Amino acid sequence: MNDSLNELAERSGVHAVFVCDQDGRLLTSALSEERYQGTLEQLSNIIARTNTALKTFKHGGLTEVEWVFASGRVLIRGLGNGLLFLICDRTLNLQLLTMKIEEVQGEVQSVLGAIKRKPTSEDLARLKQAMIGIAQEMLGEHAEKVIAIIKGSGDSLTSLEQACDQAEKITRLFIDRKNAGDMGARMRALLEAYR
Amino acid sequence: MADNQSGWDALFNPDDELESEVGGRSRSPGAAGASLEKYMQLPGVRGAIQVTLDGVVLNQFVPGDVQYYASLTASIGSTARQVDGMLEMDGFEYAVVRTSDDIHSIMIFLEKDSFVGLLLSGEIAPTHIIARLRDPGSGRSG
Numbered sequence: 001m002n003d004s005l006n007e008l009a010e011r012s013g014v015h016a017v018f019v020c021d022q023d024g025r026l027l028t029s030a031l032s033e034e035r036y037q038g039t040l041e042q043l044s045n046i047i048a049r050t051n052t053a054l055k056t057f058k059h060g061g062l063t064e065v066e067w068v069f070a071s072g073r074v075l076i077r078g079l080g081n082g083l084l085f086l087i088c089d090r091t092l093n094l095q096l097l098t099m100k101i102e103e104v105q106g107e108v109q110s111v112l113g114a115i116k117r118k119p120t121s122e123d124l125a126r127l128k129q130a131m132i133g134i135a136q137e138m139l140g141e142h143a144e145k146v147i148a149i150i151k152g153s154g155d156s157l158t159s160l161e162q163a164c165d166q167a168e169k170i171t172r173l174f175i176d177r178k179n180a181g182d183m184g185a186r187m188r189a190l191l192e193a194y195r
Numbered sequence: 196m197a198d199n200q201s202g203w204d205a206l207f208n209p210d211d212e213l214e215s216e217v218g219g220r221s222r223s224p225g226a227a228g229a230s231l232e233k234y235m236q237l238p239g240v241r242g243a244i245q246v247t248l249d250g251v252v253l254n255q256f257v258p259g260d261v262q263y264y265a266s267l268t269a270s271i272g273s274t275a276r277q278v279d280g281m282l283e284m285d286g287f288e289y290a291v292v293r294t295s296d297d298i299h300s301i302m303i304f305l306e307k308d309s310f311v312g313l314l315l316s317g318e319i320a321p322t323h324i325i326a327r328l329r330d331p332g333s334g335r336s337g
Binding site: 057 | 199260263270271274279283284285287288291292293294304
């Protein structure tokens with residue numbers, strides 16, 4: 001998908017191309033003008049909120065929007081699970097660009113369906129709680145040390161994976177050799193949804 | 196004007212054609228409604244709605260779901276203003292939203308302290324509307 005987005009961004013008059021999911025999380029971007037870097041996330045968020053609001057009507061969310069400003073255009077295409085954005089010159093040849101967008105749109109849409117989103121801090125908190133639940137279920141009253149490892153892990157997917165490895169190792173060595181592998185596998189399956 | 200009027204009759208229920216009602220507020224077009232009539236006279240314009248910046252309907256000549264067109268007009272208009280500020284685009288001029296219903300597209304722009312949404316049929320390009328609006332003879336205000 002990135003190659004296609006880069007191709008679009010390299011076109012004359014196009015300054016930025018980016019894709020966000022339906023919750024407004026920026027998934028990927030291709031920029032020919034770095035000045036937009038800091039604003040893309042905020043922009044995704046605002047427009048995804050508008051999209052969600054409009055989806056409450058039977059007519060559905062945004063499918064195609066063009067904003068025309070004194071010194072530029074912003075084009076948006078709704079792609080089921082997400083939105084494709086282009087920031088470009090006001091004067092560029094829109095018909096040619098639209099043909100290229102249509103070529104890219106199908107590819108972006110299929111990739112969007114497969115993209116696993118980056119976990120938010122709320123997601124990470126839920127993951128931690130679910131891992132603790134697995135430890136309690138499988139180790140019962142002996143889960144205390146494993147719970148402490150999970151609670152003490154940092155707020156990132158990598159930290160949770162490390163905590164999972166460590167919990168499995170401790171369990172195998174000191175708590176329940178038989179169930180250690182199963183417990184680790186169940187915890188890793190939770191994290192896999194975000195990989 | 197005569198052609199436009201016959202199209203008008205086909206599109207709207209005569210009982211509620213000049214009423215707007217959102218959130219319990221209802222107004223007849225009156226003097227402000229006259230400002231939408233000038234848009235209705237443009238070729239290819241099938242409907243028009245004028246809402247406050249908060250989405251309250253001021254006037255409407257809309258076939259169908261008034262609340263949807265009001266929300267669409269206000270949300271696309273106000274989001275455009277935020278985007279303009281964020282990207283430093285020097286002023287919002289207009290937006291075009293393609294829709295999945297039988298209206299081909301909706302053109303939205305700011306007029307004084309309100310947003311106007313024009314429901315366009317497929318055969319009219321928004322650039323033609325802009326050209327007509329910029330023509331001094333068309334009588335656009337704001």
